[in-house]
Amino acid sequence: MAISVETFFLNPDAQGTLQAQIQEMIAAGILSGRFRAEEKLPSSRKLAAHLGVSRITVTLAYTELVANDYLTARGRSGFFVSGTAPVPPSFSPTEKGQETVDWAGTITRQFTGGDTPRKPKDWRSYRYPFIYGQADATLFDHANWRLCALRALGQKDFAAMTGDYFDQDDPLLIEYIARHTLPRRGIIARPEEILITLGAQNALWIVVQLLLQQGRKAAIEDPSYYTLRDQLGHTGCALDVIGVDSDGLPPEQIAADTDVIFTTPSHQSPTTATMPMARRKALLSRAKEIDAIVVEDDYEFEMSFRAPPSPALKSIDSDGRVIYLGSFSKSLFPGLRLGYLVGSEPFIRQARALRANVLRHPPGHIQRTVAYFLSLGHYDAQIRRMARVLQERRAVLEEAISSHGLIPANRSLYGGSSLWMQAPAHVDMGRAAEDLRANSVIIEPGAPFFSTETRRHNFYRLGYSSIASERIPQGVAHVAEAIRNARP
Amino acid sequence: MAISVETFFLNPDAQGTLQAQIQEMIAAGILSGRFRAEEKLPSSRKLAAHLGVSRITVTLAYTELVANDYLTARGRSGFFVSGTAPVPPSFSPTEKGQETVDWAGTITRQFTGGDTPRKPKDWRSYRYPFIYGQADATLFDHANWRLCALRALGQKDFAAMTGDYFDQDDPLLIEYIARHTLPRRGIIARPEEILITLGAQNALWIVVQLLLQQGRKAAIEDPSYYTLRDQLGHTGCALDVIGVDSDGLPPEQIAADTDVIFTTPSHQSPTTATMPMARRKALLSRAKEIDAIVVEDDYEFEMSFRAPPSPALKSIDSDGRVIYLGSFSKSLFPGLRLGYLVGSEPFIRQARALRANVLRHPPGHIQRTVAYFLSLGHYDAQIRRMARVLQERRAVLEEAISSHGLIPANRSLYGGSSLWMQAPAHVDMGRAAEDLRANSVIIEPGAPFFSTETRRHNFYRLGYSSIASERIPQGVAHVAEAIRNARP
Numbered sequence: 007m008a009i010s011v012e013t014f015f016l017n018p019d020a021q022g023t024l025q026a027q028i029q030e031m032i033a034a035g036i037l038s039g040r041f042r043a044e045e046k047l048p049s050s051r052k053l054a055a056h057l058g059v060s061r062i063t064v065t066l067a068y069t070e071l072v073a074n075d076y077l078t079a080r081g082r083s084g085f086f087v088s089g090t091a092p093v094p095p096s097f098s099p100t101e102k103g104q105e106t107v108d109w110a111g112t113i114t115r116q117f118t119g120g121d122t123p124r125k126p127k128d129w130r131s132y133r134y135p136f137i138y139g140q141a142d143a144t145l146f147d148h149a150n151w152r153l154c155a156l157r158a159l160g161q162k163d164f165a166a167m168t169g170d171y172f173d174q175d176d177p178l179l180i181e182y183i184a185r186h187t188l189p190r191r192g193i194i195a196r197p198e199e200i201l202i203t204l205g206a207q208n209a210l211w212i213v214v215q216l217l218l219q220q221g222r223k224a225a226i227e228d229p230s231y232y233t234l235r236d237q238l239g240h241t242g243c244a245l246d247v248i249g250v251d252s253d254g255l256p257p258e259q260i261a262a263d264t265d266v267i268f269t270t271p272s273h274q275s276p277t278t279a280t281m282p283m284a285r286r287k288a289l290l291s292r293a294k295e296i297d298a299i300v301v302e303d304d305y306e307f308e309m310s311f312r313a314p315p316s317p318a319l320k321s322i323d324s325d326g327r328v329i330y331l332g333s334f335s336k337s338l339f340p341g342l343r344l345g346y347l348v349g350s351e352p353f354i355r356q357a358r359a360l361r362a363n364v365l366r367h368p369p370g371h372i373q374r375t376v377a378y379f380l381s382l383g384h385y386d387a388q389i390r391r392m393a394r395v396l397q398e399r400r401a402v403l404e405e406a407i408s409s410h411g412l413i414p415a416n417r418s419l420y421g422g423s424s425l426w427m428q429a430p431a432h433v434d435m436g437r438a439a440e441d442l443r444a445n446s447v448i449i450e451p452g453a454p455f456f457s458t459e460t461r462r463h464n465f466y467r468l469g470y471s472s473i474a475s476e477r478i479p480q481g482v483a484h485v486a487e488a489i490r491n492a493r494p
Numbered sequence: 495m496a497i498s499v500e501t502f503f504l505n506p507d508a509q510g511t512l513q514a515q516i517q518e519m520i521a522a523g524i525l526s527g528r529f530r531a532e533e534k535l536p537s538s539r540k541l542a543a544h545l546g547v548s549r550i551t552v553t554l555a556y557t558e559l560v561a562n563d564y565l566t567a568r569g570r571s572g573f574f575v576s577g578t579a580p581v582p583p584s585f586s587p588t589e590k591g592q593e594t595v596d597w598a599g600t601i602t603r604q605f606t607g608g609d610t611p612r613k614p615k616d617w618r619s620y621r622y623p624f625i626y627g628q629a630d631a632t633l634f635d636h637a638n639w640r641l642c643a644l645r646a647l648g649q650k651d652f653a654a655m656t657g658d659y660f661d662q663d664d665p666l667l668i669e670y671i672a673r674h675t676l677p678r679r680g681i682i683a684r685p686e687e688i689l690i691t692l693g694a695q696n697a698l699w700i701v702v703q704l705l706l707q708q709g710r711k712a713a714i715e716d717p718s719y720y721t722l723r724d725q726l727g728h729t730g731c732a733l734d735v736i737g738v739d740s741d742g743l744p745p746e747q748i749a750a751d752t753d754v755i756f757t758t759p760s761h762q763s764p765t766t767a768t769m770p771m772a773r774r775k776a777l778l779s780r781a782k783e784i785d786a787i788v789v790e791d792d793y794e795f796e797m798s799f800r801a802p803p804s805p806a807l808k809s810i811d812s813d814g815r816v817i818y819l820g821s822f823s824k825s826l827f828p829g830l831r832l833g834y835l836v837g838s839e840p841f842i843r844q845a846r847a848l849r850a851n852v853l854r855h856p857p858g859h860i861q862r863t864v865a866y867f868l869s870l871g872h873y874d875a876q877i878r879r880m881a882r883v884l885q886e887r888r889a890v891l892e893e894a895i896s897s898h899g900l901i902p903a904n905r906s907l908y909g910g911s912s913l914w915m916q917a918p919a920h921v922d923m924g925r926a927a928e929d930l931r932a933n934s935v936i937i938e939p940g941a942p943f944f945s946t947e948t949r950r951h952n953f954y955r956l957g958y959s960s961i962a963s964e965r966i967p968q969g970v971a972h973v974a975e976a977i978r979n980a981r982p
Contacts, residue, residue, distance in 0.1 A: 115704060165631075366695055
């Protein structure tokens, strides 16, 4: 039997080359059982004419399918579904009945709810995306990333890409971090003191699991990264929420019975305050005095375009008290999901065992690609390009907010990729943010960053890592208008 | 000042092209502060002669570095370190003192120890690697994987690769799994009932976190996958260990107070027994009777080359009681770290929230690459190629073990990629496995698969997914010899 040419149509919205689309249609037809063994495909001439594509495109698709044994070529008679092509199974699924499982009673721990807000997935379609922490296609060195990924996909790297590392990491990446990245933060660490994680959030999660539980106490900054608060909440530990000032976390307010202190000294999240060196030293002394562990999320240190970054807290830690978190996600792209933990060997050993238990290891191909991107110097070049653009955008943004009378709640001297803003006390920025979407503006309401006890609704964050300079003034004008129009 | 040509040397063991190596050397020199702004690089002619490479290679490396602003070109005067090249920070790390933190007291949960054995990382250098679950470079469709990865790295897929999915997955991959993969197992599921995980182990871990804690009881097969036992151990739940027979888990032995039943019906892990349809039905009835959840790890179903795979347990589940685990890691490569969970919507919602809390989402580029590899038909083609080769290896292995009088403890009628073997009762296969390394043989001792109470030392697993057919007979001869020579 011949397969009718009418069976085939190109989806106008499909991605990928025409050849790939034709291959996909035919493979899908065979795998789903619509096309059966020995059935004849339309001639390449006929199919090409029907689809309005060139004949060579169809021929190439057929040839690929022959190589994969979906089709066989029989000289002049044309192409047929191969006799040994995959056959779909013949059994059909049971009709679904009424679900009788009581899931509320069966699931012992709930993870939904919590403070982590939902952000719009389609933010790229907004005209004024003051969104934080997303990748800007215009700033990313796509070409070199592709080359590095390609190199990591090569035969030479087969083992690195495909292998099960069990609980280990890519030695090339670890070596680069130890020899180049950490020294630039003033940190010296051996490979046994470094663990690659699935992004900085995964690093935080690991630390929380190992150090906190009922009966322990954590101190966190307020406002702070909401997901950290969620993570701590699930452990049942006690939580001290310490308000930050324009220098970040005030060490003298840390209670004596605190076990673990979470801090973001480079750019406080979300206020962007940078902790001065004197306070860093005071924080370490306080930690030592009360025998607490300090978890330093060294987030966005690369984005210090206004002044050179201060050395990390970890670099002045002489007794192994600081656990350091780094990430490539912010400066490369968040979908990368790659970060690292640096700490004392006994701690990293447990962190490695926990990670192995949960997910084994971050995918090898990604680790190797980043290792190449770093060691070829593309990473630093990209950081500098980004810093230049962010500096320009920051200037435009400062100008726009000042001309509209908007008020920054804090102003990092070092740079960063966002401004932490304060509206008049009566304004609910959550509601304003929703209204602003109608004008194609995305801003981040500040409320989720505050603990429930201290929650304030008149703060918001303006990210400028994914919005072009020329769009900033009009976007800020919309924000100013929304704040003016907000009902008390 | 000019940088001396003597500073440069090529590492004979380095990976990557010569051009990339030269770029790396220079970028590293600048980033570490050895080469400073305005210093002159050796001429391309000189450096090429010194390194023994062609001049165009050096020129290309220099040109790349100019593009990234590490170097500037000044007409005929040559190349200089750019005045705006990155500068290393000037601070130096604090000397490390004595570590004073009491980590044993500080870490609240220990994850080291446990039953998960350490496998040799350098298994590729062994002549007779009867290792399980690793990728065989000769069976993997590297060329098409590379093409799919390349497509997923393209500009069109920028958002898919780089974006923060928050708690979501790649819609292309989910759609393919829902429309093509699951129907072939007899399963119908909506996107809300599917979650992508970081490999099957991560899927198991998520299930364990959500369903088990102190006061709950899990039933597992014995022998079974050791890491699952470790994962359950950390929750503090009660554990019933049920010995499997040649048809897998016997349902009538499941205690009435069991909350969750873990099973591997397709190929019992590690015995490879396939559960007959009648027993699958009995297992589901038993679960319904005692109101227990069933977790089905549908591991290796694609490797049923001796008979078509039976439909999954999940396909005959009418009341949403079965949670199904699938994985691409075994059939593609373990370093991929990609699997999926299928279950009722309320369960998947909590699983998604937990995953978001721990790691957000598996990297987008990997999800998209697999979506392409699947939809272009390469995955099925690869499975069939693998199945043919595994079938051949299996025949050679069966022949070899029978000629040496070795005894399979079980023999899957369906296929798989390993044999579960039994030595005489006095033989410690852990010790034999160690001795065999001296003959360049890797086998897996069976003891870690058994619970501590039922542990037996005379079992072992022979994987044949990464050993060439022609090596099998000699490898088996070594194993037979080691067993003969074992001291009682």
